[in-house]
Amino acid sequence: xxxxxxxxxxxxxxxxxxxxxxxxxxxxxxxxxxxxxxxxxxxxxxxxxxxxxxxxxxxxxxxxxxxxxxxxxxxxxxxxxxxxxxxxxxxxxxxxxxxxxxxxxxxxxxxxxxxxxxxxxxxxxxxxxxxxxxxxxxxxxxxxxxxxxxxxxxxxxxxxxxxxxxxxxxxxxxxxxxxxxxxxxxxxxxxxxxxxxxxxxxxxxxxxxxxxxxxxxxxxxxxxxxxxxxxxxxxxxxxxxxxxxxxxxxxxxxxxxxxxxxxxxxxxxxxxxxxxxxxxxxxxxxxxxxxxxxxxxxxxxxxxxxxxxxxxxxxxxxxxxxxxxxxxxxxxxxxxxxxxxxxxxxxxxxxxxxxxxxxxxxxxxxxxxxxxxxxxxxxxxxxxxxxxxxxxxxxxxxxxxxxxxxxxxxxxxxxxxxxxxxxxxxxxxxxxxxxxxxxxxxxxxxxxxxxxxxxxxxx
Numbered sequence: 003x004x005x006x007x008x009x010x011x012x013x014x015x016x017x018x019x020x021x022x023x024x025x026x027x028x029x030x031x032x033x034x035x036x037x038x039x040x041x042x043x044x045x046x047x048x049x050x051x052x053x054x055x056x057x058x059x060x061x062x063x064x065x066x067x068x069x070x071x072x073x074x075x076x077x078x079x080x081x082x083x084x085x086x087x088x089x090x091x092x093x094x095x096x097x098x099x100x101x102x103x104x105x106x107x108x109x110x111x112x113x114x115x116x117x118x119x120x121x122x123x124x125x126x127x128x129x130x131x132x133x134x135x136x137x138x139x140x141x142x143x144x145x146x147x148x149x150x151x152x153x154x155x156x157x158x159x160x161x162x163x164x165x166x167x168x169x170x171x172x173x174x175x176x177x178x179x180x181x182x183x184x185x186x187x188x189x190x191x192x193x194x195x196x197x198x199x200x201x202x203x204x205x206x207x208x209x210x211x212x213x214x215x216x217x218x219x220x221x222x223x224x225x226x227x228x229x230x231x232x233x234x235x236x237x238x239x240x241x242x243x244x245x246x247x248x249x250x251x252x253x254x255x256x257x258x259x260x261x262x263x264x265x266x267x268x269x270x271x272x273x274x275x276x277x278x279x280x281x282x283x284x285x286x287x288x289x290x291x292x293x294x295x296x297x298x299x300x301x302x303x304x305x306x307x308x309x310x311x312x313x314x315x316x317x318x319x320x321x322x323x324x325x326x327x328x329x330x331x332x333x334x335x336x337x338x339x340x341x342x343x344x345x346x347x348x349x350x351x352x353x354x355x356x357x358x359x360x361x362x363x364x365x366x367x368x369x370x371x372x373x374x375x376x377x378x379x380x381x382x383x384x385x386x387x388x389x390x391x392x393x394x395x396x397x398x399x400x401x402x403x404x405x406x407x408x409x410x411x412x413x414x415x416x417x418x419x420x421x422x423x424x425x426x427x428x429x430x431x432x433x434x435x436x437x438x439x440x441x442x443x444x445x446x447x448x449x450x451x452x453x454x455x456x457x458x459x460x461x
Contacts, residue, residue, distance in 0.1 A: 006236060006255040006300075008152055008192040008229035008380060017093035026062040026073055030082040054180035059091065086106075097121075097128030098135055100205035102167075104357075105372060112210045115357040115372065118333035118385065119211065121436065123314050123334060125385055127213055129436025130392050134216070135156045137441070141216025142391040146174060147200050147250045149384075150236065151193030152229055153178065153186040154221035155361060155370070162187040163368040165194055167209030167359045171201045171219055175246040178223040179235045187222035191361035195376055196254050197221060198358040199384040200391070210372070213388035213435065217395070220248050225255065227364070233268050235301075240274035241243035244281050249394055251283060251308070252387040254380035256290040256298035259323075263296075271300050279305040284405045286387040288379035293339075295327050295426065301383075307390075307409055310429065311382040313338050314354055316419060317347035318427045322379055328429035329409065330416055332385040336377035341427065344420055356381040386412070389435040396439045412438055 020220045064073055070088045077086035077323045104111035115118060119127035122232075134140055155165040178186040201219045202212030224239040225231040236255070243251050257268065265272050278285055287301030289310040301308040311322040311334025318324065318331065318339040335355040338347040355377045362371040390408050393399060399407050413424075415438040416431035424430045 005230040006225070006257050008190070008225050008255050021070065024064045024066060024068070024070065025089040026064060026070055026077070027089045028060055028062055028077060028086045031082050031084045051081075061141045062119060068444070096132060098131035099128050099143075100131070100211050101207055102204060102211050103207065104210055109207075114155060114334060116210055117314050117354060118335070118356055118381070123316065123333070125213075125389065125433045126436035127211070130213070130389070130439045133436065133439040133441065134392055134396055137365055137396050139216065139395040139397075140215035141201075141204060141212070142395040143216035144389070145214065145250065145391040145395045146218040146220055146248050147195045147214060147252060147387055147391050148220040148222055148239075148248035148398050149193060149200065149252050150222045150224045150239045150243065151188075151196050151252075151254060152190035152195045152225045152227070153188035153223035154197045154219065155188045155194045155367070156197070156219070156221050157185070157187070158185055159185050161367050163370075165198065165202075165359055165361075165370050167198065167202050167206070167370075168194075169208075170203035170206055172217075174218045174220050175242075176221045177239075179239050179242075180223050180226050186221045187367075188223075188361060189227035190225070190229055191364055191373070192229055192254070192380065193221070193223070193225070195358050195360040196252065196380060196384045198360060200252065200388040202358065204225055210357065214391040214395075217388070217391045217450070219249045220246065229255075231255065233270050237274040239268035240271070240278055240285070242368070244283050248283060250385050250387050250390045251278060251285045253285065253287045254378075254383045256288060256292075256379075257302065259290065259292055259294055259298050259312075261297060262299050265299065265303050268299055268303075268320065272303055275300065275303050275305050279405060280404070282404055283350075283446055284387075284390050284408055286383050286390065288383040289328060290321050290443060291321040291378045291380075293321055294323045295325045297323050297327055301379075302327065305405070307386060307405075307412075308429070309379060309382045309433075310385045311335070311377075311379045312419075312428075312432060313324055313340065315339065315346050315348060315351070316417075316432060317344060318420075319377070320349065320377075321377070324427045324429075325389075326426060328424070328426065330386060330412060330430055331419070331428050332382040332433040334378050334380075334382040344427075346419070385435075389433060389438055392435060392439050396441075398439060398441055415440075 290298030
């Protein structure tokens with residue numbers, strides 16, 4: 003049996019409110035602003051900010067540990083109180099930055115870990131999220147992405163537990179091709195990590211952010227607890243995903259290049275890939291982590307978007323495969339490759355990995371966290387898969403874009419890297435989700451005809 007392997011790694015955060023902690027904004031119907039809250043302030047030990055002259059509203063400062071929401075509900079019942087609300091925080095219009103706290107416990111802490119989603123170092127998810135919100139399809143709502151991997155911690159079942167930050171994620175048509183049942187629960191952590199990159203619940207005050215957080219995830223277990231899977235099982239998973247409505251299929255796995263060097267060696271998978279392509283389904287594959295100059299299969303197969311990995315420096319990652327036919331790169335974390343001609347590359351630097359919530363101590367199926375050892379093209383591929391979902395949902399290519407149209411959109415909007423465009427190290431460049439989902443610029447108004455003058459034409 004020739005086996006494919008998962009790429010990238012071996013086998014509850016605090017809620018973050020979107021308002022100023024400990025502050026309550028109170029409005030009054032009539033009379034002095036202090037009258038309605040004097041007893042209330044004494045009861046809670048709160049203090050009042052001095053209101054402006056003539057104001058009928060003021061800010062109350064609660065003691066640490068007191069619930070702002072509960073205090074507001076109690077105060078609304080007091081005579082003379084017109085409203086009592088948290089002091090909500092507004093943000094600049096433009097890019098959307100969700101409130102997920104990461105490890106910090108503070109709103110927007112995800113930015114400290116998820117450099118791969120930010121503009122500049124990563125794929126510019128905030129602009130993509132804003133584009134999808136403006137289009138009325140937040141996070142790629144309405145699109146289904148199939149994750150063919152080690153399974154996903156998507157539900158509670160016997161000893162298994164759902165990942166704390168997948169509570170609002172929608173899962174459809176799950177299946178375990180390894181065990182032969184309808185419960186593809188993760189025994190490794192890799193599949194949960196990959197699925198979370200695509201669709202982790204977002205702006206929920208928990209954990210980190212998922213790129214296509216509004217999309218539906220189809221969890222399909224085709225790799226075992228060691229991260230290994232055979233050709234027949236993977237091919238069955240691809241065909242199942244197509245028949246059950248997936249629009250994007252993510253393959254964060256590779257056949258080792260010294261074992262599979264030709265598409266003729268994996269005819270079942272190639273046939274399944276072609277079946278998906280004929281049905282308009284996009285397949286995204288990881289280029290491989292072998293430091294090679296040839297893309298690994300199945301990413302190398304025709305009709306698969308092949309994805310290499312970059313670091314926080316926007317340099318090719320030292321482990322990432324490249325070569326002819328590479329389509330795109332996306333953040334995979336780790337150290338820079340030795341590319342003397344690329345000014346972005348500093349191989350001696352210590353650079354961060356990719357972070358997402360997943361299992362941290364299998365087989366302890368209820369322990370989740372943010373392991374720091376996930377690097378690889380396994381992490382790059384789902385960033386592209388998620389962006390494909392956003393492009394489809396955004397409507398920038400019409401209601402039913404073909405795989406070729408979506409790929410062309412990603413290539414045309416990618417950030418060129420490494421000189422010639424495309425090239426063997428970076429393909430067409432670094433994925434730019436913000437640019438890929440941006441609506442077309444409005445057409446300029448037609449030019450007005452010039453006013454007729456008094457001069458006569460020359461002969």
